Amino acid sequence: MSTRIAAIAVATFKEALRDRLLVLVVVFAVAMVLFSRVLGWLSVEDEVKMVHDFSLTGMSFLSLFLAMLVGASSLAREVERRTVYTVLTRTGTRTEFILGKFVGLVGVFWLCLLGAGLVLALWVLTWGGSIGEALVAAMIGLMLEAIVLTAVALFLGALAAPAIASVGTFAFYLIGHGTEALRELTDQGKNPDFAAVYSVLYRVLPNLENVNFINATTSGRPVDWGALGAGALYVLCWTSVLLAGAIILFRRRQF
Template identity: 30%
Template sequence: MSAGRIFVLASNVFKEVVRERIFYIIGFYGIILLALASLLPELAAATEHKMFPDFGLAAMSILGLIVAVFVGTGIVNKEIEKRTILMLIAKPVSRTEFVIGKYLGLIVVLTVLIAVMTAIFLSFLHYENIDYSLASIFIFVVFLLLQLSLITAVALALSIFTNQLLATALTFAVYLMGNISQDILELGRTSRSLSIERLTQALYLVVPDLSRLDFKDDVLYGLNALPQPQGLLFDAGYSLLYCIMILALTILIFSQREF
Protein backbone atom coordinates (compact mmCIF):
# COMPACT_ATOMS: atom_id res chain seq x y z
CA MET A 1 0.00 0.00 0.00
CA SER A 2 1.46 3.34 -1.08
CA ALA A 3 0.91 6.52 0.93
CA GLY A 4 1.68 8.53 -2.21
CA ARG A 5 -1.12 6.95 -4.23
CA ILE A 6 -3.54 7.38 -1.31
CA PHE A 7 -2.58 11.07 -1.08
CA VAL A 8 -3.21 11.56 -4.82
CA LEU A 9 -6.64 9.90 -4.55
CA ALA A 10 -7.54 12.00 -1.50
CA SER A 11 -6.43 15.25 -3.16
CA ASN A 12 -8.46 14.38 -6.26
CA VAL A 13 -11.55 13.91 -4.09
CA PHE A 14 -10.99 17.35 -2.53
CA LYS A 15 -10.56 18.98 -5.96
CA GLU A 16 -13.68 17.25 -7.26
CA VAL A 17 -15.74 18.52 -4.33
CA VAL A 18 -14.43 22.05 -4.89
CA ARG A 19 -15.41 21.85 -8.57
CA GLU A 20 -18.92 20.78 -7.59
CA ARG A 21 -19.18 23.89 -5.39
CA ILE A 22 -20.06 22.00 -2.24
CA PHE A 23 -18.30 24.68 -0.21
CA TYR A 24 -21.04 27.12 -1.20
CA ILE A 25 -22.82 25.58 1.76
CA ILE A 26 -20.53 27.69 3.95
CA GLY A 27 -22.16 30.83 2.55
CA PHE A 28 -25.57 29.29 3.25
CA TYR A 29 -24.50 28.71 6.86
CA GLY A 30 -23.46 32.35 7.16
CA ILE A 31 -26.89 33.42 5.87
CA ILE A 32 -28.59 31.18 8.44
CA LEU A 33 -26.60 32.74 11.29
CA LEU A 34 -27.27 36.25 9.97
CA ALA A 35 -31.00 35.51 9.89
CA LEU A 36 -30.86 34.07 13.42
CA ALA A 37 -28.97 37.08 14.73
CA SER A 38 -31.66 39.35 13.25
CA LEU A 39 -34.73 37.37 14.36
CA LEU A 40 -33.89 35.96 17.78
CA PRO A 41 -33.63 39.29 19.66
CA GLU A 42 -37.20 40.06 18.55
CA LEU A 43 -38.60 36.60 19.25
CA ALA A 44 -36.89 35.79 22.52
CA ALA A 45 -34.65 38.55 23.81
CA ALA A 46 -34.29 36.93 27.23
CA THR A 47 -33.04 33.62 25.87
CA GLU A 48 -30.98 34.83 22.89
CA HIS A 49 -27.70 33.84 24.55
CA LYS A 50 -28.87 30.23 24.69
CA MET A 51 -30.96 30.00 21.52
CA PHE A 52 -28.40 31.45 19.12
CA PRO A 53 -25.62 28.95 20.04
CA ASP A 54 -28.18 26.14 20.07
CA PHE A 55 -29.45 26.91 16.55
CA GLY A 56 -25.97 27.71 15.27
CA LEU A 57 -24.46 24.41 16.41
CA ALA A 58 -27.52 22.47 15.22
CA ALA A 59 -27.26 24.06 11.76
CA MET A 60 -23.54 23.20 11.63
CA SER A 61 -24.31 19.56 12.48
CA ILE A 62 -27.12 19.25 9.93
CA LEU A 63 -25.16 20.83 7.08
CA GLY A 64 -22.15 18.67 7.88
CA LEU A 65 -24.38 15.60 7.91
CA ILE A 66 -25.88 16.47 4.52
CA VAL A 67 -22.43 16.79 2.96
CA ALA A 68 -21.18 13.58 4.60
CA VAL A 69 -24.18 11.55 3.41
CA PHE A 70 -24.67 12.86 -0.12
CA VAL A 71 -20.99 13.21 -1.04
CA GLY A 72 -20.11 9.98 0.76
CA THR A 73 -22.71 7.93 -1.10
CA GLY A 74 -21.98 9.57 -4.45
CA ILE A 75 -18.20 9.61 -4.61
CA VAL A 76 -17.85 5.93 -5.58
CA ASN A 77 -21.17 5.58 -7.40
CA LYS A 78 -20.13 8.29 -9.85
CA GLU A 79 -16.95 6.38 -10.65
CA ILE A 80 -19.00 3.22 -11.23
CA GLU A 81 -21.67 4.91 -13.37
CA LYS A 82 -19.09 6.72 -15.54
CA ARG A 83 -17.00 3.53 -15.74
CA THR A 84 -13.93 5.54 -14.73
CA ILE A 85 -13.41 3.07 -11.92
CA LEU A 86 -12.19 0.55 -14.51
CA MET A 87 -9.29 2.84 -15.40
CA LEU A 88 -8.46 3.46 -11.75
CA ILE A 89 -8.32 -0.17 -10.66
CA ALA A 90 -6.50 -1.08 -13.89
CA LYS A 91 -3.65 1.20 -12.82
CA PRO A 92 -1.24 0.21 -10.05
CA VAL A 93 -3.84 1.27 -7.46
CA SER A 94 -5.11 -1.43 -5.15
CA ARG A 95 -8.73 -1.49 -4.08
CA THR A 96 -7.63 -0.90 -0.51
CA GLU A 97 -5.81 2.27 -1.57
CA PHE A 98 -8.88 3.33 -3.56
CA VAL A 99 -11.23 3.04 -0.56
CA ILE A 100 -8.83 4.65 1.91
CA GLY A 101 -7.97 7.47 -0.51
CA LYS A 102 -11.61 8.29 -1.16
CA TYR A 103 -12.41 8.18 2.56
CA LEU A 104 -9.51 10.40 3.61
CA GLY A 105 -10.38 12.87 0.86
CA LEU A 106 -13.90 13.15 2.24
CA ILE A 107 -12.57 13.61 5.77
CA VAL A 108 -10.40 16.52 4.58
CA VAL A 109 -13.46 18.08 2.93
CA LEU A 110 -15.49 17.77 6.14
CA THR A 111 -12.62 19.11 8.27
CA VAL A 112 -12.27 22.24 6.11
CA LEU A 113 -16.05 22.69 6.02
CA ILE A 114 -16.51 22.40 9.80
CA ALA A 115 -13.42 24.53 10.54
CA VAL A 116 -14.68 27.43 8.41
CA MET A 117 -18.22 27.18 9.80
CA THR A 118 -16.79 27.18 13.32
CA ALA A 119 -14.82 30.35 12.58
CA ILE A 120 -18.00 32.00 11.26
CA PHE A 121 -19.96 30.81 14.32
CA LEU A 122 -17.35 32.21 16.74
CA SER A 123 -17.33 35.51 14.84
CA PHE A 124 -21.09 35.86 15.30
CA LEU A 125 -20.83 34.98 19.00
CA HIS A 126 -18.20 37.69 19.43
CA TYR A 127 -20.20 40.25 17.44
CA GLU A 128 -23.39 39.52 19.40
CA ASN A 129 -21.49 39.68 22.73
CA ILE A 130 -22.62 36.16 23.66
CA ASP A 131 -20.52 34.46 26.32
CA TYR A 132 -19.11 31.09 25.36
CA SER A 133 -16.53 28.53 26.40
CA LEU A 134 -13.93 28.09 23.65
CA ALA A 135 -12.85 24.76 25.15
CA SER A 136 -16.43 23.44 25.07
CA ILE A 137 -16.91 24.50 21.45
CA PHE A 138 -13.57 22.93 20.51
CA ILE A 139 -14.64 19.62 22.07
CA PHE A 140 -18.00 19.84 20.29
CA VAL A 141 -16.29 20.41 16.92
CA VAL A 142 -13.81 17.56 17.41
CA PHE A 143 -16.56 15.08 18.27
CA LEU A 144 -18.79 16.39 15.48
CA LEU A 145 -15.96 15.56 13.07
CA LEU A 146 -15.67 12.09 14.63
CA GLN A 147 -19.40 11.59 14.22
CA LEU A 148 -19.34 12.75 10.61
CA SER A 149 -16.28 10.57 9.94
CA LEU A 150 -18.24 7.57 11.17
CA ILE A 151 -21.27 8.47 9.05
CA THR A 152 -18.99 8.97 6.03
CA ALA A 153 -17.58 5.47 6.54
CA VAL A 154 -21.14 4.09 6.65
CA ALA A 155 -22.12 6.04 3.52
CA LEU A 156 -19.06 4.80 1.66
CA ALA A 157 -19.69 1.20 2.71
CA LEU A 158 -23.33 1.27 1.60
CA SER A 159 -22.48 2.91 -1.72
CA ILE A 160 -20.18 0.00 -2.61
CA PHE A 161 -22.96 -2.54 -3.05
CA THR A 162 -26.11 -0.51 -3.75
CA ASN A 163 -27.27 2.55 -5.71
CA GLN A 164 -26.91 6.09 -4.38
CA LEU A 165 -30.59 6.63 -3.56
CA LEU A 166 -30.86 3.52 -1.39
CA ALA A 167 -27.43 4.13 0.16
CA THR A 168 -28.50 7.68 1.09
CA ALA A 169 -31.74 6.48 2.70
CA LEU A 170 -29.96 3.74 4.64
CA THR A 171 -27.24 6.11 5.84
CA PHE A 172 -29.81 8.56 7.18
CA ALA A 173 -31.56 5.61 8.86
CA VAL A 174 -28.29 4.60 10.55
CA TYR A 175 -27.78 8.20 11.69
CA LEU A 176 -31.27 8.41 13.20
CA MET A 177 -31.02 5.01 14.88
CA GLY A 178 -27.53 5.82 16.14
CA ASN A 179 -28.81 8.93 17.90
CA ILE A 180 -31.63 7.06 19.64
CA SER A 181 -29.79 3.77 20.22
CA GLN A 182 -29.81 4.31 23.99
CA ASP A 183 -33.59 4.79 23.88
CA ILE A 184 -33.99 1.68 21.71
CA LEU A 185 -31.96 -0.33 24.24
CA GLU A 186 -34.05 1.00 27.13
CA LEU A 187 -37.24 0.20 25.22
CA GLY A 188 -36.14 -3.43 24.94
CA ARG A 189 -35.41 -3.60 28.67
CA THR A 190 -38.86 -2.28 29.58
CA SER A 191 -40.77 -4.33 26.98
CA ARG A 192 -40.82 -7.49 29.15
CA SER A 193 -40.36 -9.47 25.95
CA LEU A 194 -37.20 -11.55 25.62
CA SER A 195 -37.30 -11.49 21.81
CA ILE A 196 -37.70 -7.71 21.66
CA GLU A 197 -34.94 -7.24 24.22
CA ARG A 198 -32.57 -9.44 22.22
CA LEU A 199 -33.46 -7.57 19.03
CA THR A 200 -32.79 -4.16 20.58
CA GLN A 201 -29.51 -5.42 22.05
CA ALA A 202 -28.45 -6.69 18.62
CA LEU A 203 -29.32 -3.32 17.05
CA TYR A 204 -27.36 -1.52 19.75
CA LEU A 205 -24.30 -3.65 19.05
CA VAL A 206 -24.52 -3.25 15.25
CA VAL A 207 -25.56 0.40 14.94
CA PRO A 208 -22.97 2.89 16.27
CA ASP A 209 -24.06 4.87 19.31
CA LEU A 210 -23.83 8.38 17.89
CA SER A 211 -25.43 10.01 20.93
CA ARG A 212 -22.15 9.67 22.85
CA LEU A 213 -20.48 11.89 20.23
CA ASP A 214 -23.03 14.72 20.47
CA PHE A 215 -21.95 17.48 22.86
CA LYS A 216 -24.21 20.28 21.63
CA ASP A 217 -26.22 20.45 24.85
CA ASP A 218 -23.05 20.30 26.94
CA VAL A 219 -21.66 23.38 25.15
CA LEU A 220 -24.69 25.41 26.21
CA TYR A 221 -23.99 24.71 29.88
CA GLY A 222 -20.24 25.26 29.81
CA LEU A 223 -17.20 23.08 30.31
CA ASN A 224 -18.34 21.75 33.70
CA ALA A 225 -21.15 19.81 32.03
CA LEU A 226 -18.74 17.87 29.80
CA PRO A 227 -17.55 14.35 30.67
CA GLN A 228 -14.18 13.73 32.27
CA PRO A 229 -11.11 13.41 29.99
CA GLN A 230 -11.16 9.62 30.40
CA GLY A 231 -14.73 9.52 29.14
CA LEU A 232 -13.88 11.75 26.19
CA LEU A 233 -10.94 9.54 25.25
CA PHE A 234 -13.12 6.42 25.50
CA ASP A 235 -15.80 7.95 23.26
CA ALA A 236 -13.17 9.09 20.73
CA GLY A 237 -11.61 5.62 20.72
CA TYR A 238 -15.06 4.08 20.28
CA SER A 239 -15.75 6.15 17.16
CA LEU A 240 -12.30 5.51 15.66
CA LEU A 241 -12.62 1.76 16.25
CA TYR A 242 -16.03 1.77 14.55
CA CYS A 243 -14.60 3.69 11.58
CA ILE A 244 -11.77 1.17 11.20
CA MET A 245 -14.20 -1.76 11.37
CA ILE A 246 -16.53 -0.25 8.78
CA LEU A 247 -13.64 0.62 6.45
CA ALA A 248 -12.26 -2.91 6.77
CA LEU A 249 -15.70 -4.29 5.85
CA THR A 250 -15.91 -1.84 2.93
CA ILE A 251 -12.53 -2.94 1.60
CA LEU A 252 -13.53 -6.59 1.93
CA ILE A 253 -16.79 -6.07 0.00
CA PHE A 254 -15.12 -3.86 -2.61
CA SER A 255 -12.34 -6.38 -3.21
CA GLN A 256 -14.93 -9.05 -4.06
CA ARG A 257 -17.00 -6.90 -6.41
CA GLU A 258 -16.74 -7.32 -10.17
CA PHE A 259 -17.03 -4.35 -12.57
Protein backbone atom coordinates in the same frame (compact mmCIF):
# COMPACT_ATOMS: atom_id res chain seq x y z
CA MET B 1 0.00 6.85 4.61
CA SER B 2 1.19 5.56 1.28
CA THR B 3 1.85 8.07 -1.45
CA ARG B 4 -0.85 6.43 -3.58
CA ILE B 5 -3.51 6.88 -0.89
CA ALA B 6 -2.37 10.48 -0.49
CA ALA B 7 -2.56 11.07 -4.26
CA ILE B 8 -6.11 9.67 -4.44
CA ALA B 9 -7.09 11.66 -1.34
CA VAL B 10 -5.82 14.91 -2.85
CA ALA B 11 -7.63 14.24 -6.15
CA THR B 12 -10.84 13.40 -4.25
CA PHE B 13 -10.46 16.51 -2.10
CA LYS B 14 -10.04 18.79 -5.12
CA GLU B 15 -12.87 17.09 -7.03
CA ALA B 16 -15.29 17.40 -4.08
CA LEU B 17 -14.32 21.03 -3.45
CA ARG B 18 -15.45 21.89 -6.95
CA ASP B 19 -18.78 20.14 -6.56
CA ARG B 20 -21.58 22.70 -6.76
CA LEU B 21 -23.65 20.66 -4.31
CA LEU B 22 -20.97 21.25 -1.73
CA VAL B 23 -21.30 25.01 -2.12
CA LEU B 24 -25.09 24.76 -1.68
CA VAL B 25 -24.79 22.65 1.47
CA VAL B 26 -22.18 24.97 3.00
CA VAL B 27 -24.28 28.04 2.18
CA PHE B 28 -27.22 26.31 3.91
CA ALA B 29 -25.09 25.62 7.02
CA VAL B 30 -23.79 29.19 7.21
CA ALA B 31 -27.35 30.48 6.74
CA MET B 32 -28.45 28.30 9.67
CA VAL B 33 -25.68 29.75 11.82
CA LEU B 34 -26.68 33.30 10.93
CA PHE B 35 -30.40 32.55 11.32
CA SER B 36 -29.77 31.19 14.85
CA ARG B 37 -29.61 34.81 16.08
CA VAL B 38 -33.22 35.37 14.97
CA LEU B 39 -34.29 32.33 17.00
CA GLY B 40 -32.31 33.75 19.92
CA TRP B 41 -34.45 36.88 19.82
CA LEU B 42 -37.65 34.84 19.73
CA SER B 43 -36.59 32.40 22.43
CA VAL B 44 -37.27 32.79 26.14
CA GLU B 45 -33.95 31.03 26.80
CA ASP B 46 -30.49 32.52 26.76
CA GLU B 47 -29.93 34.06 23.33
CA VAL B 48 -26.31 32.86 23.00
CA LYS B 49 -27.40 29.35 24.03
CA MET B 50 -29.85 29.35 21.12
CA VAL B 51 -27.13 30.48 18.76
CA HIS B 52 -24.90 27.64 19.96
CA ASP B 53 -27.59 24.96 19.91
CA PHE B 54 -29.14 25.85 16.60
CA SER B 55 -25.81 26.44 14.82
CA LEU B 56 -24.12 23.29 16.06
CA THR B 57 -27.18 21.21 15.21
CA GLY B 58 -27.10 22.82 11.78
CA MET B 59 -23.47 21.79 11.43
CA SER B 60 -24.39 18.22 12.36
CA PHE B 61 -26.91 18.34 9.48
CA LEU B 62 -24.10 19.75 7.32
CA SER B 63 -22.10 16.55 7.92
CA LEU B 64 -25.15 14.45 7.18
CA PHE B 65 -25.99 16.26 3.92
CA LEU B 66 -22.38 16.17 2.77
CA ALA B 67 -22.20 12.44 3.42
CA MET B 68 -25.57 11.86 1.72
CA LEU B 69 -25.04 14.09 -1.31
CA VAL B 70 -21.29 13.93 -1.94
CA GLY B 71 -20.01 10.84 -0.09
CA ALA B 72 -22.73 8.36 -1.05
CA SER B 73 -22.36 9.08 -4.79
CA SER B 74 -18.58 9.35 -4.76
CA LEU B 75 -17.80 5.78 -5.84
CA ALA B 76 -20.70 5.62 -8.30
CA ARG B 77 -19.45 8.79 -9.94
CA GLU B 78 -15.98 7.33 -10.38
CA VAL B 79 -17.47 4.28 -12.07
CA GLU B 80 -19.95 6.24 -14.18
CA ARG B 81 -17.27 8.65 -15.43
CA ARG B 82 -14.87 5.73 -15.81
CA THR B 83 -12.07 7.57 -14.02
CA VAL B 84 -11.81 4.40 -11.97
CA TYR B 85 -10.47 2.57 -15.06
CA THR B 86 -7.42 4.80 -15.25
CA VAL B 87 -6.75 4.46 -11.50
CA LEU B 88 -7.31 0.77 -10.79
CA THR B 89 -5.19 -0.40 -13.73
CA ARG B 90 -2.12 1.12 -12.07
CA THR B 91 -0.14 -0.29 -9.18
CA GLY B 92 -2.53 0.89 -6.47
CA THR B 93 -4.92 -1.59 -4.89
CA ARG B 94 -8.65 -1.23 -4.46
CA THR B 95 -8.06 -0.98 -0.71
CA GLU B 96 -5.84 2.05 -1.30
CA PHE B 97 -8.50 3.52 -3.57
CA ILE B 98 -11.20 3.28 -0.88
CA LEU B 99 -8.87 4.64 1.81
CA GLY B 100 -7.82 7.50 -0.47
CA LYS B 101 -11.44 8.37 -1.22
CA PHE B 102 -12.23 8.23 2.51
CA VAL B 103 -9.36 10.49 3.53
CA GLY B 104 -10.13 12.97 0.74
CA LEU B 105 -13.84 13.14 1.61
CA VAL B 106 -13.19 13.48 5.35
CA GLY B 107 -10.72 16.24 4.54
CA VAL B 108 -13.22 18.24 2.53
CA PHE B 109 -16.04 17.65 5.06
CA TRP B 110 -13.78 18.80 7.90
CA LEU B 111 -12.86 21.88 5.92
CA CYS B 112 -16.56 22.71 5.55
CA LEU B 113 -17.21 22.10 9.25
CA LEU B 114 -14.25 24.24 10.26
CA GLY B 115 -15.46 27.00 7.91
CA ALA B 116 -18.96 26.88 9.43
CA GLY B 117 -17.39 26.68 12.90
CA LEU B 118 -15.36 29.80 12.21
CA VAL B 119 -18.52 31.64 11.12
CA LEU B 120 -20.22 30.43 14.33
CA ALA B 121 -17.32 31.60 16.50
CA LEU B 122 -17.35 35.04 14.90
CA TRP B 123 -21.14 35.17 15.24
CA VAL B 124 -21.03 34.24 18.94
CA LEU B 125 -18.33 36.84 19.58
CA THR B 126 -20.33 39.46 17.68
CA TRP B 127 -23.31 38.95 20.01
CA GLY B 128 -21.36 39.07 23.23
CA GLY B 129 -20.70 35.37 23.79
CA SER B 130 -17.37 33.71 24.43
CA ILE B 131 -15.52 30.81 22.86
CA GLY B 132 -14.72 28.17 25.44
CA GLU B 133 -13.50 24.59 25.57
CA ALA B 134 -17.11 23.39 25.35
CA LEU B 135 -17.40 24.77 21.81
CA VAL B 136 -14.09 23.12 20.91
CA ALA B 137 -15.36 19.80 22.31
CA ALA B 138 -18.60 20.14 20.36
CA MET B 139 -16.62 20.84 17.17
CA ILE B 140 -14.39 17.81 17.75
CA GLY B 141 -17.51 15.70 18.29
CA LEU B 142 -18.97 16.95 15.02
CA MET B 143 -15.74 16.16 13.20
CA LEU B 144 -15.77 12.63 14.64
CA GLU B 145 -19.37 12.27 13.54
CA ALA B 146 -18.33 13.35 10.02
CA ILE B 147 -15.75 10.54 9.98
CA VAL B 148 -18.26 7.80 10.71
CA LEU B 149 -20.89 9.28 8.37
CA THR B 150 -18.32 9.34 5.55
CA ALA B 151 -17.49 5.70 6.23
CA VAL B 152 -21.21 4.80 6.18
CA ALA B 153 -21.70 6.67 2.90
CA LEU B 154 -18.73 4.91 1.29
CA PHE B 155 -19.82 1.50 2.58
CA LEU B 156 -23.36 1.93 1.28
CA GLY B 157 -22.02 3.51 -1.93
CA ALA B 158 -19.97 0.35 -2.53
CA LEU B 159 -23.04 -1.76 -1.84
CA ALA B 160 -25.88 0.01 -3.62
CA ALA B 161 -26.94 2.82 -5.95
CA PRO B 162 -26.29 6.41 -4.77
CA ALA B 163 -29.95 7.11 -3.92
CA ILE B 164 -30.19 4.03 -1.71
CA ALA B 165 -26.81 4.82 -0.16
CA SER B 166 -28.06 8.35 0.67
CA VAL B 167 -31.22 7.03 2.29
CA GLY B 168 -29.17 4.46 4.22
CA THR B 169 -26.79 7.16 5.47
CA PHE B 170 -29.79 9.20 6.63
CA ALA B 171 -31.19 6.15 8.43
CA PHE B 172 -27.83 5.55 10.12
CA TYR B 173 -27.83 9.16 11.32
CA LEU B 174 -31.38 8.93 12.69
CA ILE B 175 -30.71 5.62 14.42
CA GLY B 176 -27.39 6.90 15.71
CA HIS B 177 -29.05 9.83 17.42
CA GLY B 178 -32.02 7.77 18.63
CA THR B 179 -30.20 4.88 20.26
CA GLU B 180 -29.92 6.72 23.57
CA ALA B 181 -33.71 6.47 23.86
CA LEU B 182 -33.38 2.68 24.08
CA ARG B 183 -31.17 2.99 27.17
CA GLU B 184 -33.66 5.35 28.74
CA LEU B 185 -36.46 2.87 28.05
CA THR B 186 -34.41 0.12 29.70
CA ASP B 187 -33.48 2.28 32.67
CA GLN B 188 -37.04 3.43 33.25
CA GLY B 189 -38.15 -0.19 33.39
CA LYS B 190 -41.50 0.62 31.77
CA ASN B 191 -41.44 -2.48 29.57
CA PRO B 192 -39.52 -5.12 31.51
CA ASP B 193 -40.46 -7.76 28.94
CA PHE B 194 -38.54 -5.88 26.27
CA ALA B 195 -35.66 -4.76 28.47
CA ALA B 196 -33.34 -7.46 27.15
CA VAL B 197 -34.19 -6.57 23.54
CA TYR B 198 -33.64 -2.86 24.21
CA SER B 199 -30.36 -3.67 25.90
CA VAL B 200 -29.10 -5.73 22.95
CA LEU B 201 -30.23 -3.13 20.41
CA TYR B 202 -28.57 -0.40 22.44
CA ARG B 203 -25.25 -2.22 22.24
CA VAL B 204 -25.53 -3.26 18.60
CA LEU B 205 -26.88 -0.10 16.97
CA PRO B 206 -24.62 2.89 16.38
CA ASN B 207 -24.78 5.58 19.01
CA LEU B 208 -23.73 8.97 17.70
CA GLU B 209 -24.63 10.58 21.03
CA ASN B 210 -21.24 9.29 22.23
CA VAL B 211 -19.65 12.14 20.30
CA ASN B 212 -22.48 14.66 20.66
CA PHE B 213 -21.11 17.42 22.89
CA ILE B 214 -23.43 20.16 21.66
CA ASN B 215 -25.23 20.35 25.01
CA ALA B 216 -21.90 20.82 26.77
CA THR B 217 -21.66 24.32 25.28
CA THR B 218 -24.66 25.52 27.28
CA SER B 219 -24.83 23.25 30.31
CA GLY B 220 -22.11 25.13 32.13
CA ARG B 221 -20.52 21.89 33.30
CA PRO B 222 -16.82 21.28 32.53
CA VAL B 223 -16.14 19.20 29.43
CA ASP B 224 -15.64 15.50 30.10
CA TRP B 225 -12.62 14.98 27.87
CA GLY B 226 -12.44 11.33 28.89
CA ALA B 227 -15.93 10.77 27.53
CA LEU B 228 -14.93 12.52 24.31
CA GLY B 229 -11.87 10.28 24.04
CA ALA B 230 -14.02 7.20 24.57
CA GLY B 231 -16.46 8.53 21.98
CA ALA B 232 -13.58 8.98 19.55
CA LEU B 233 -12.52 5.36 20.05
CA TYR B 234 -16.11 4.22 19.61
CA VAL B 235 -16.45 6.16 16.35
CA LEU B 236 -13.11 4.87 15.07
CA CYS B 237 -14.20 1.28 15.75
CA TRP B 238 -17.40 1.79 13.76
CA THR B 239 -15.42 3.54 11.01
CA SER B 240 -12.92 0.66 10.80
CA VAL B 241 -15.69 -1.92 10.47
CA LEU B 242 -17.53 0.12 7.83
CA LEU B 243 -14.37 0.79 5.83
CA ALA B 244 -13.43 -2.89 5.98
CA GLY B 245 -16.89 -3.69 4.62
CA ALA B 246 -16.53 -1.08 1.86
CA ILE B 247 -13.15 -2.52 0.89
CA ILE B 248 -14.45 -6.09 0.78
CA LEU B 249 -17.40 -5.03 -1.39
CA PHE B 250 -15.28 -2.90 -3.70
CA ARG B 251 -12.65 -5.62 -4.14
CA ARG B 252 -15.37 -7.96 -5.39
CA ARG B 253 -16.76 -5.37 -7.78
CA GLN B 254 -16.62 -6.00 -11.54
CA PHE B 255 -16.22 -2.96 -13.83
